[in-house]
Amino acid sequence: MLARAPGRVNLIGDHTDYNEGVALAMALDMATEVRFVPGPSRFVVLDSSAETGPARVSIDVPLDDVLLRSVRPPWARYVAGVVAAVRPRRGGTGSVSSELPIGAGLASSASLEISLALAFGWTGDPLELARACQSAELAATGVPCGLLDQVSIIDAAKGHATLIDFADLSRTRVPLPVSVDVLVVDSGERRSLDDTAYAERRSECEAAARSLGPLGRSKPGSERALSDPVLRRRVRHVVSECERVRRFARAVVCGDVEEAGTLMTASHASLARDFEVSTPGLDALVGELTATEGVLGARLTGGGFGGCVVALSRPGAVDPTKLGRPCWLVRPADGASRSELV
Ligand code: GLA
Numbered sequence: 612m613l614a615r616a617p618g619r620v621n622l623i624g625d626h627t628d629y630n631e632g633v634a635l636a637m638a639l640d641m642a643t644e645v646r647f648v649p650g651p652s653r654f655v656v657l658d659s660s661a662e663t664g665p666a667r668v669s670i671d672v673p674l675d676d677v678l679l680r681s682v683r684p685p686w687a688r689y690v691a692g693v694v695a696a697v698r699p700r701r702g703g704t705g706s707v708s709s710e711l712p713i714g715a716g717l718a719s720s721a722s723l724e725i726s727l728a729l730a731f732g733w734t735g736d737p738l739e740l741a742r743a744c745q746s747a748e749l750a751a752t753g754v755p756c757g758l759l760d761q762v763s764i765i766d767a768a769k770g771h772a773t774l775i776d777f778a779d780l781s782r783t784r785v786p787l788p789v790s791v792d793v794l795v796v797d798s799g800e801r802r803s804l805d806d807t808a809y810a811e812r813r814s815e816c817e818a819a820a821r822s823l824g825p826l827g828r829s830k831p832g833s834e835r836a837l838s839d840p841v842l843r844r845r846v847r848h849v850v851s852e853c854e855r856v857r858r859f860a861r862a863v864v865c866g867d868v869e870e871a872g873t874l875m876t877a878s879h880a881s882l883a884r885d886f887e888v889s890t891p892g893l894d895a896l897v898g899e900l901t902a903t904e905g906v907l908g909a910r911l912t913g914g915g916f917g918g919c920v921v922a923l924s925r926p927g928a929v930d931p932t933k934l935g936r937p938c939w940l941v942r943p944a945d946g947a948s949r950s951e952l953v
Contacts, residue, residue, distance in 0.1 A: 628757030632827025692751030716913025721760035800917030872907025888915030
């Protein structure tokens with residue numbers, strides 16, 4: 612089996628997924644590929660082009676977080692997590708290759724998980740696949756991630772971003788105008804979400820939601836009911852970010868790309884000031900991009916604490932080869948797929 616799952620760039624709507632909010636993301640034409648040939652063995656053995664040392668995992672491995680987090684080499688934890696969540700009936704051998712930068716906010720881990728699950732023969736509903744991969748990631752890394760990455764990857768369509776409503780996981784395709792460029796710029800700062808304050812942010816949101824209900828469905832100003840100034844800021848980010856996502860989707864559909872860019876830059880400010888997931892390096896990169904002629908807006912994308920920035924610009928305004936950092940001009944790509952190996 613040959614399975615391919617793209618990475619994603621989130622155009623707007625970060626830290627909204629685990630709050631029953633909304634986000635608008637697109638699949639990338641950079642992907643992870645898994646080739647897998649089932650055999651009689653009870654072990655899955657995979658090599659990776661990006662990692663040293665093979666992953667060797669029993670198909671009977673339990674979905675047990677203590678055990679999974681002790682698996683070595685560390686990348687094999689994802690393999691073990693997916694094996695435990697998907698339960699392939701047979702072992703086998705194969706290889707993994709990826710075009711995605713790892714730990715850069717482009718969903719390299721979700722892309723690995725989904726391509727593994729498909730290569731192991733997963734059949735079934737795309738949302739169940741997304742949930743199985745989310746549980747694999749939680750067990751393997753301890754990061755209580757939401758469903759943004761997996762859902763934006765599973766059934767994306769070329770030329771379209773996906774507006775996801777996490778209250779019911781409904782997805783609406785939003786055509787992206789060809790009159791804008793989408794640029795992804797790598798800050799070079801690397802993080803893994805398990806050593807960041809991701810889990811802390813999530814529990815702050817949960818604490819606020821115990822008083823207010825799901826933050827993604829709360830009204831602007833609802834944070835005023837809270838006395839804790841930190842929780843107030845977290846709520847203000849989530850509520851205003853969901854509002855920006857809806858306005859961004861409308862602006863894109865109407866071709867109002869200036870408005871879309873302005874909303875992206877406002878999203879960055881909110882993530883930096885109210886949600887505190889930016890870094891001086893990301894702020895400087897967003898500042899540099901938004902000061903460039905023809906750039907309409909820019910923001911950090913994904914969990915934050917490093918990784919990539921996404922920018923919207925007039926066509927050709929930025930030459931990706933002249934930025935002095937890894938930079939990709941991207942178009943919305945199709946979602947995950949698989950085919951028989953020939
Ligand atoms: C990471 C998580 C997602 C989401 C983003 C922030 O990518 O895996 O579930 O929470 O951060 O929007």
